[in-house]
Amino acid sequence: MPTERIREHAGATTVAARRRRLRADRARQLADLLRHQIISGAHAAxxxxHEGTIGRDYGASRNTVRQALDLLRAEQLVDRVPGVGTVVVCRKYRHGLNRLQGLAETLHEQGTVTxxxxxxxxxxxxxxxxxxLRLPPHTDVLCIERLRLLNDLPLSLDVTYIPMDIGAGLIGCDLEHTDVFRLLEELTGQPLGTADITLEAVNADAHSAAVLQAPRGAAVLMLERLTHLADGRPVDLEFIRFRGDRLTMHGLLHRV
Structure with a gap:
């Protein structure tokens, strides 16, 4: 093939690849907007x-709309039902990050946490x-592992470490229906103050995937939280694995 033909072929291939990339970018961006609408409850029904309505509302081509819906179907957030259209098949619950609350307190409007x-x-x-926890190494602590359910669906797997001078009082308490935060405040006689948190995505190991009834290797949200009493003492170190397909984190941040 002559050099000029090779250059023309390469140029045409590059242009086609760029167009495919732009379509994929637009589809991803549209999927992000539709996901937000779904999570915020805008589609209460x-x-x-209809695909045509989405295209007009978002200024997107029909192919872009279909690609975006395919992305949401791959996430198992929506599905296509013949004769009905695209329906929401998985609900995500909003978990606030701007207040220090137990899971039942945070999600009380969403249903029952057990x-x-x-x-x-x-x-x-x-x-x-x-x-x-500011303890000497190998000091005994109370370790609690709980499966948290929202409306009887597995939501998170929590591992909690609490100093024994406080944790001993938790033994025998109703941990099935009561947040640990509330019990800590009752046992210590003072309110909780602050918490340091770290949030990241990790792959579910075989154990946590089985307990959460999630696919092995699926991404889960790992929240590490160290909670202090009002006097500054650290009293609760938690490692919480949330099912990412059932929860979304939100908060109100102020620029200082």
Whole structure:
């Protein structure tokens, strides 16, 4: 093939690739907008508008709309029902990050939160745990693992470490229907103050995937939270794995 033909062919291939990339970008951007509408409850009836209506409302081509809906179907957020249209098949619950609350307090408007206590026992604190709780290494702490359910659907798997001088009072309490935060305030006689949090996405290991009834290797939201009493003492170190397909995090931030 002559050099000039090769250049023309390469140029045409590059242009086609750029167009495909732009279509994919537009589809992803539209999917983000539609996802927000779904999560915020804008489609209360559970059915999305017709593809043509979406295209007009968002200034998108029909192919872009279809690609965006395909992305949402791949997330198992919507599905196509013959004779009905595109329907929402998975609800995501809003979890606030701008207030220090237990899960039942945060999601009380969304339904009923119950807890399955899988383990609860004193254990020697691993060095990192002891350090975060300001305890000598290997000091006994109360370790609690709970499966949290919202409306009987698995939502999170929590592992909590609490100093034994406080944790001993939790043994025998109704942890199935009561947030640990409320019990900590009752046992210590003072309110909780602040919490340091870290949020990241991790892959579900075989154990947590089975407990959460999620696909093995699926992405879950890992929230690490160290909670302090009002006097500054750290009293609760948690590692919480949330099903990312059932929860969305939100908050109000102020620029200082």
């Amino acid at each position: 559970g059915t999305l508008p 807890n399955q206590v899988r383990t609860m026992a004193p254990v020697p604190a691993p060095v990192p745990v002891a350090g975060r």
